[in-house]
Amino acid sequence: MFCLSYLVSCLKRNSMHSFTEENYLKAIYKLEEKTGGRVNNTDLAKALAIHSATVTDMLKKMSERKWILYEKSKGFKLTGKGRKSAVGIIRRHRLWEVFLVSKLEFGWDEVHEIAEQLEHVQSEDLINRLDSFLGYPKADPHGDPIPDENGEFMKSEAVLLSKLKAGSKARFAGITDHSTAFLSYLDKIGLALGDTIKIGSIEEFDQSYILQLKSKKEIIVSSRVTNGILVVINY
Amino acid sequence: MFCLSYLVSCLKRNSMHSFTEENYLKAIYKLEEKTGGRVNNTDLAKALAIHSATVTDMLKKMSERKWILYEKSKGFKLTGKGRKSAVGIIRRHRLWEVFLVSKLEFGWDEVHEIAEQLEHVQSEDLINRLDSFLGYPKADPHGDPIPDENGEFMKSEAVLLSKLKAGSKARFAGITDHSTAFLSYLDKIGLALGDTIKIGSIEEFDQSYILQLKSKKEIIVSSRVTNGILVVINY
DNA sequence: CATAATTTTTAGATATATCTAAAAATTATG
DNA sequence: CATAATTTTTAGATATATCTAAAAATTATG
Known part of the structure; x- marks a missing residue:
């Protein structure tokens, strides 16, 4: 029991993260995209609908775990590792949206919430098989590009x-x-x-x-x- | 913000439950099936790989929330509501297993862990559409029966x-x-x-x-x- | 049935993720 | 540049789910 929980906590530190951390990563990624640079505490708190004080705490932890670069009061941005992880979450979200619309015949206005849950399922194999099953779609039902297995995706000229x-x-x-x-x-x-x-x-x-x-x-x-x-x- | 979190907490009390509660419900359901009667603290703790003291606490909460009937030191069993919820979790688990094997071509020995995650995704619509997409399968890849939308399923004569x-x-x-x-x-x-x-x-x-x-x-x-x-x- | 063994509960911690209220720091403005 | 406005942080709580160690309760056994 000791061994197992020690192992689990080690894994968590290095390559995995809780739902909460994933939601922070995704929100930060989206804010970076929108503002094109560093993100601040207040904007992130708004995006996540939580309080600034909570964000401050969490950013400290995420900084220790090297998901973000954080300078007190100066804003923050994703590290390479953080960005890679965020892109992975977006890949999962968008592939599941394609599945929901093209296979389960949901409307494009009905899939976001469900994909928000599905995106947290951890299995690379699952996502790559899903990608293949769906025929390697390049975009989700809203036209947003889907990163490939290596996190690469087209910038659209739209x-x-x-x-x-x-x-x-x-x-x-x-x-x-x-x-x-x-x-x-x-x-x-x-x-x-x-x-x-x-x-x-x-x-x-x-x-x-x-x-x-x-x-x-x-x-x-x-x-x-x-x-x-x-x-x-x-x- | 106050309103939202109040609402969320109300919802939680009545019809929703955390991953943790879902895992307890599922484990209790399986133990009831195996032993045919009341379940005890120790067996549940073993099944969930956690400590008895933790189980005692959680059972108190689940009893308050009417998922189980609990008499101190005398064992416990699911309420009607608890059973219905547990069967729903099993339905989701098994349908996802069918999906993984029949659509994504996983081996039957590779799907359990992933289905353990997918089963927690909350959306009745999703599951019913998945059921339809898969052709209303009666059993999962291991031969275990899949409950229908109303929680009914065949007892096998195997x-x-x-x-x-x-x-x-x-x-x-x-x-x-x-x-x-x-x-x-x-x-x-x-x-x-x-x-x-x-x-x-x-x-x-x-x-x-x-x-x-x-x-x-x-x-x-x-x-x-x-x-x-x-x-x-x-x- | 008394004692031993087992099971359950209590008491007190810990980690995560959140909150509120207030203080501190930073940035904007007359 | 002093003050006001905004943003961030600190300090102290809370809820959930877990732990360990020890006490209490129950059950089994000679």
Whole structure:
């Protein structure tokens, strides 16, 4: 019993982490992506919906365990090891989302919460087999890229739909707003990932767009929508 | 924030439970099945590889939360609610095992640990869709029955291979020894679930069996093996 | 049935992850 | 640059799940 728990605690220090640590890693990774640099305590606390004091404590521990580089009051960032781990979590999350949508026929607006749980299941073999079973998908149901076994993944050249001019044509390639409300709304107005979109015209007054869908249908969307959609032009 | 955590704690009390509680429920369920009656502290502690003192504490809590009926020093058993929950966990475990073997091509000796993690993912919708995706399997890769959505499942009429007489014929329907070592050994000697087995003869000296497999091959197995295998006769 | 053996419980710790309230440190602003 | 605003940290709690050591209760045995 002594031996076992000692071993377990050793393993934990070096290569494994609790759900909590995984959630911190993921949140930090996402914040780094968004801000492009160091992350601060307050933003992380907000992202995780917990209190700053808790974050301070946890960051100290994660720093000791070499998941992050932490300088008191100066913000922090992932170490190489921390980044690798975070990318692994994202790989797992996105592969499970593909499974849920393509195999179990969930809607793209229903999978996030379940994937949040599945992503914590520890088994490299499992994830690599899942990847193979799904045909090595390059993106999840929301268009977000899936890292491969080595943590490599494509940076997309997608741009916000709101950047396009009237008359241009593009492919719906991703979203920046991942809320269920937004996803359901897109379902409702008949916009799906992969669709070709032509911009009929742009209303100067409120920057709303008239879009022509491949179904010939025309829809009007607000700037809130055009700022939530990523497209690939030159298609 | 206050509201949310209050809500969460309420939910926890009534219908949800932590991984730990789920593991206790599952272990208690299995012990009840094995012993056919009340379970005691020591057996549960052994099954969970933790100390009795810890079990005493946890049982008090689980009793308050109405998962078990607990009388000090007299053993305990699951309540209706506790049983229902335990059966749900077993359903999830076994469905995931089917997924791992039939879709991801894991060996039947490789899936237990991963299913131990997957079984804790909370989503009824997920499990029912998985059930449908797998074609509503009646048994897991080890022949153990899978409860349906309502917690119903067949009691098997399988008996130990060691109960059969020379000359009888039966179908390999399940196992009582779920250890990886045993499963791998069966793989090695070429015995697989569903196989038809004919008992050539029984060695009186050590109760070892000579089995004739459908492949015409003959193998000799020890009583350790015939006591680990369940068969359905009259086939 | 008295004593020994076993089982269960109590008492007091520990680790993890969280909280609140207040203090300290840092950054922004007139 | 002094003060205000914001951010971070400290200090002291709490809940969960575990431990060890010892006491208490129960069960088995001569």
